[in-house]
Amino acid sequence: MVSNYLKIALRNLTRFKAYSAINITGLAVGMACCILILLYVFDELSYDRFHENAGRIYRIGVEGTLGDNSFNAAVSPPVLRNTLINDYPEVINATRVKNFGFPVLRYGDKVFSEELFFWVDSSFFDVFTVEFVKGNPKTALTLPESVVLTERMAKKYFGNEDPMGKLINSDNRRDYKITGVVKEFPENSHFHFDFLASLNSYGFIDQQGWLNNDYYTYFLLQEDFPAEQFEAKLPGIIEKHVFPVIERFLSVSIEDLEKRGMRYEYILQPVTDIHLFSNLDAEVEPNGDIAYIYIFSLIAAGILLIACINFTNLATARSANRLKEIGVRKTLGSSRQQLIKQFLTESILMSLIAVVISLIIIEIALPFFGELVNKHLTFGLFTNAYSIPLLLVFILVVGTFAGAYPALYLSSFNPVKVLKKETGQSGKNPWLRNSLVVVQFAVSITLFIGTIIVYNQLDFISNKKLGFNKEQVIIVKKTDDIGRFMESFRNDLKSIPGVINASNSNNLFGQNFGNTPYRRYGTNDNHLMNIMFADYYFAPVYEIEMLKGRYYSEYYGSDTTAIVLNETAAKELGIQDDPIGKLIEHPDDNDEPEPYTVIGVMKDFHFQSLHRRIEPILIRLFNPGDFGRNVSVKVTPDNIDKKLEEIKNVWHKYAGNQAFEYVFFDEDFAKVYEAEKRTGVIVTIFSILAILIACLGLLGLAAFTTEQRTKEVGIRKILGATIPGIVFLLLKDFAKWVIISNIIAWPIAYFALNK
Incomplete structure (x- = not known):
């Protein structure tokens, strides 16, 4: 039939x-x-499900409100990890993940600045599933200055040599001993690494405070223990450890802060939800939606x-x-x-x-x-x-x-x-x-x-005036290693025909900025501000317009204790009518925090995605001896290839064998809307x-x-x-x-x- x-x-x-x-x-x-x-x-939908215990791995982030500002971030304090392990038996193990920067690594004549270099606890391999090709996961990161790298990195630095036991130099400051070679995380992971170094290399970590939210904290929860039940315990950690520090830090009682609308919470995120459901500040990598x-x-x-x-x-x-x-x-x-x-x-x-x-x-x-x-x-x-x-x-x-x-x-x-x-x-x-x-x-x-x-919408995004000029700017990346030669490097760049100006900064528009409390001098009314550090030439390079006052100038020695902010920041601080000469301060553990004098107010500009409102931002001068990892080079539109070749030659004059890496800022900024x-x-x-x-x-x-x-x-x-x-x-x-x-x-x- x-x-x-x-x-x-x-x-x-x-x-x-x-x-x-x-x-x-x-x-x-x-x-x-x-x-x-x-x-x-x-x-x-498959992200992070390759881990053996994917359903029991969680990340702790932080969110809250201070003044008129809300904050949320995927990070938490480094001391949280030991508290979880010692005080909560349902936590099987926990690990911190931290990127202190992008170190310049050297082995022989090979020199590279690596972005995917993370420092973790040795318990990282107990929480996450990592396949070892060489080495022992139980001991690989127990000792200081030990590092595990992926197969791809082993090939990049050592070719066909056996990397085990070899030393690789970081920033001309310390040598890391290679104790393991591992498989890379698959593409469907919310974060990836090339190197995992031991956090034991830094002894100061466990002495950092409860407000230093700068580490990713992951932990493995006991099988069959309800996540909601554990999440209900998180406010107790804040009340015991965080609130006393806030009171001391801001010189205000928690009761008064809560009356003003302050909120401070830890949030629990299943690792399998991070890629699609998490859109916090300071994510390890951009997530999906x-x-x-x-x-x-x-x-x-x-x-x-x-x-x-x-x-x-x-x-x-x-x-x-x-x-x-x-x-x-x-x-x-x-x-x-x-x-x-x-x-x-x-x-x-x-x-x-x-x-x-x-x-x-x-x-x-x-x-x-x-x-x-x-x-x-x-x-x-x-x-x-x-x-x-x-x-x-x-x-x-x-x-x-x-x-x-x-x-x-x-x-x-x-x-x-x-x-x-x-x-x-x-x-x-x-x-x-x-x-x-x-x-x-x-x-x-x-x-x-x-x-x-x-x-x-895309046409609107492409043609919207941002309040600064993103065109004809070449970003020379990973300039950390030439910091002490920065002024000479910049002067040599300016001597190239067609190079208008150059500026060093720790951040670029479109990236994440750190939220830091600032207040008018002598008050307790704190406001969260985005902050970036730059040199005297940043505003001229990006053609940022000043509403009142001026930008920094090397001809004013007092500018080292000055500060420049945008209109929104001036409004939140309540100094929008007459801002010049006003004093603001960053509360810290000192009894007498150093005040900064406002010398200029920038017109508001969109330094983040157009999906976000214009937030308050402060630009401060680098402290003496500090440098950023980006140099913005403003150029004329002609003969770009020739200019790039000359910039590359100047780079190798100061950076030696380190690879020359650059992007055009307008293309890099467009990634915000990718x-x-x-x-x-x-x-x-x-x-x-x-x-x-x-x-x-x-x-x-x-x-x-x-x-x-x-x-x-x-x-x-x-x-x-x-x-x-x-x-x-x-x-x-x-x-x-x-x-x-x-x-x-x-x-x-x-x-x-x-x-």
């Missing part, structure tokens, strides 16, 4: 070639789009729905061509169940063929799609044990969903009426088909509207495909409608109808449903996009 169903199904596929081609093409493209998006979604998962999942469902609607519409429209077949089958004894099975077999067979074609499309498109979403995606059809079973289920579900209504509809005809041609034609009661056309075009138009909105831009491109591509699939189905419906009305068209032409008039007549019904689709889609899109 099944073989008979298949024979008939194949015969019908070849008999109605145009119908079959349209249906299979629509299904194949829809399935390919759906599977590609699902590959991305599943990859995003669960909102994009919802958006892409809806797009995948929408495209597949459109493809299935195409199938349903074309099958019911084609019913007139199969009425005689149905009547004969029923007369010869076929039951309704048998007819349903026959039509579902045809539907599932089409689904199978469409899946095969979609797999070919995926194989071709996957590298391009992976590059688009910035992921290394693979579709392991034969390497993953679940792939084939899931595909079979997918084929059955799609085939059944798309073919269910046509099967029920076609099998319901009365054989006597069919053979006497008393049954209404499918085109005379097309309410469902028209409704489905409305649904699929409403979905397509909603996606298209979303695309327009996203691109308008996720939005990527989303815009993805939504655009799949929206266009959704509309094409819908139009493909509409083309098929139009062809069948025209075929059914051939006699009517002939009569109208005989009676004098023009070709444009006939075309308008045939398109009128479809245009009506597309207009209705627009009426439905616009309010839905407006509501969804406002959410």
